[in-house]
Amino acid sequence: MERSNKNIKVAVIGAGALGLVTLKNFLEEGFDATGFERKSYVGGLWKYTLDETTSVLPSTIANISKQRGCYTDFPFPDDTPSLCASSYVDDYLQSYTDHFQLHPRIRLNTAIRSIKRDDENNKWLIAVAPAGSPDDTPTETLIFDKLVMATGTNDKPSMPKIDGLDTFTGRVLHSQAFKRPEDFTGKSVLVVGIGSTAGDTAVALVGHARKIYMAHRSGAYILPRLHNGRSIDHGLTYNRMTIQKLLQRVAPNMAVNMFSTFAKKIQDAAFPAIVQHPEWRLWPAPSLRQTFPTVTDELVPALESGDIVSVPGLRRVVGPSSVELDPTIVGDKAASTSSPTTLDDIDVIIFCTGYVNDLGMSLLEPRIHPARNTNPEWLALPGSRGKPLARLYRNIFSLDYPDSLAFMGAAAFPTPAFQLYDIASMAVAQIWGTELHNTSTLPSVAEMNKHVDAQHAWILEYARAGPVYPQLTRQFEWLSWADEAAGTNVESNLGWGLQGWKFYLGNRRLYKLLTAGVYSPHLYRIFDSDKRKKWPGAREAIERMNQQLEEELKGKSKQT
Structure with a gap:
């Protein structure tokens, strides 16, 4: 099918874990995408450095297992420990960049001096200069159709x-x-x-x-990090997520209490x-x-x-x-x-x-920053800790320019960040695309504002009870929207509708593996849809992962 996205120029600001996957997903959909990074390397905070920027320590161990902490179509190498040191994650991000040939599309050592909006021509004007150069160094102005801010969530200390x-x-x-x-x-x-x-x-x-x-x-x-001999996050399955989703919808307090009881049980045992x-x-x-x-x-x-x-x-x-x-x-x-x-x-x-997740506030014109009119009631609550609360649809899209300005890093809930922003950027690429296939769309601005109002009312209740992350959003509602927008087809194939029953009856073994095995990010690349093709290696990666984990558990049980 002929792609028309090649005529759409997209700028991705940042080449850390969020920026890399965003750039890759836009390139995958045929956009003319370019990444910008002020550092001399990709990977962001996962590369240890003595520079005055956020980075891991050599002693840092990832809190998420490699099985659940990878991108949707790129597993960690088999010889990587399940709970690995930060250096392994850095190597993984370098390999991801190489595998998807992202380096030619990334401008390293490039500082963003300013980002302005040309409303008359519907363009974004990005002024850049060599990183570390004096303020009076002449800048180069680049013109783009779309802009994604992926500067990361751990940039400006709080x-x-x-x-x-x-x-x-x-x-x-x-x-x-x-x-x-x-x-x-x-x-x-x-x-x-x-x-x-x-x-x-x-x-x-x-x-x-x-x-x-x-x-x-x-x-x-x-x-x-470990529970019953395995990474603590290996106990999460799609079936358990479905139960949590149902409870969160019909009995939210019960859902929280069950999760808290489970966490307390693990804590007390350990x-x-x-x-x-x-x-x-x-x-x-x-x-x-x-x-x-x-x-x-x-x-x-x-x-x-x-x-x-x-x-x-x-x-x-x-x-x-x-x-x-x-x-x-x-x-x-x-x-x-x-x-x-x-x-x-x-x-x-x-x-x-922690950090002030300002979404690149210092780079954007104040008139277009989504947190410029932060709710005064939010700021007055101790639970806000003075952090800005942005008005973003689905914690992603600018309400001023939803068709051309998005943010990676403004949505959060208990799930691995690599998976979350892989799906998020897949959704944005679908919504902004102009392909002939069945692309996703956004609701009206009025409907998006109504949704943001409801999101803010929800998070204000949390801030009244104590400190809360401003980017916190309702997990299962967000995942359902992203599944549809990104075209991953997960909920329809693993749900209780007609398509779900067809998949179950025709693929019982695979259905059981997907729903009762470890909740793998590759799940979001295993199904074809009218919006995207599946990753051919998804099924093999999921089967191999679950088999390896089963063999590891058997080996540990024999040792004990």
């Missing part, structure tokens, strides 16, 4: 406002700048936060820092010390409706040994090396009357407080 911080004489940094644990040898370090990054940072300091304090205002679900040591303040934890678990195997043993000391949240700095801690636990009014305590020997404060 730093809390702490009274008295200017009086602290020690070193203050965000986790983005934490690169070498050995630089803190002999120091007394206060790590602020309780998420996975805080856990990794505190654990990395063990054996180097003289003292390690971990300050946090709330508890957290602490989950191991780390009974959490209940035995209430002074750690790790329990109770905020609802999993609005937060993600902290995945770490090393944190609890380090707390037990005393290598890391759990302390209340940081309230303020009261001296050159002294901090005051707040005993109040988020959501626990009974603790609010406790007296604050102080630590008097702090040399370093490391804020593991």
Whole structure:
């Protein structure tokens, strides 16, 4: 079939994990797509670097297994460990770039100076210059029909406002700048936060820092990487997802309670010390409706040994090396009357407080940025933590220019990011396409605004209860929309309709593997549809993955 997308020029800003898959999916649909990256390499934060940019540490272990953390049509190599070090993920992204021949379509070492909209000609004007060049360096202006912002979700650090911080004489940094644990040898370090990054940072300091304090205002679900001898995410199947989807629709509170009970069961089995040591303040934890678990195997043993000391949240700095801690636990009014305590020997404060997902705000004209009119009610809630709340349809499409401006990184729910943004960019490429086949479409602007209003009302309720990610969206509603828009044909073939029954009756063994086996990203490339062709290797990859995992489990059971 003749493709007409070749006349549509698309700019993809960023060549990290989100940008690479977006570029690949647009090229796959025949668009004239170009990627832009200010660094000298692709892969974003997955390449360890001492530069002042966000990157993994050499000791970082992926929280998602390779079986579930890959792209939809490119599995990790067989010899990659299931739960691998960050260097394996970096190698994987380099291989992905090579395999799909993306390098010729990516401009590395290229800084985006500004992005403007030419409304008269319906074009995007992108001013670029060599990365690291002086501000007065002449820029080159490039013209594109479509624009996808894929700058990543971990670019601009979020730093809390702490009274008295200017009086602290020690070193203050965000986790983005934490690169070498050995630089803190002999120091007394206060790590602020309780998420996975805080856990990794505190654990990395063990054996180097003289003292390690971990300050946090709330508890957290602490989950191991392995459960019953296998990666914790291997227990998720399409059937279980379907049950969760049904419960979320008819009994949302029950769905959350079941998920929380399951997570608590795993936590208690792996780390009974959490209940035995209430002074750690790790329990109770905020609802999993609005937060993600902290995945770490090393944190609890380090707390037990005393290598890391759990302390209340940081309230303020009261001296050159002294901090005051707040005993109040988020959501626990009974603790609010406790007296604050102080630590008097702090040399370093490391804020593991996340990032402001600004979607490239500094690059776009303010008049077109989707968070320019952030809901004042949202900003007034402590749960917003001052982060912008963008008005985006399906947490992707600009409401001002839905036919030419999209964002990767503004949607989040408990699923691997590589899979999520593979499907998201597949959907955008279908919607923006002008092929002769059955492309997807967007609703009217009025309908999209109505949907965003409902999304914001939903997330405001979460922000009233406690901290919440502004990009959080309703998982199963989003997946159903993306399945249709991207043309993956998953829900129709594995659902309970006529097509689902036909597939079941004609392919019972495969149906069982797809629905009861590990929930593989390749599922989204196994079916043909009127919008896209399947990946021929999808079935083989799914069968091989499940067979390998079954053999591994049998081998482990024999050893025990």
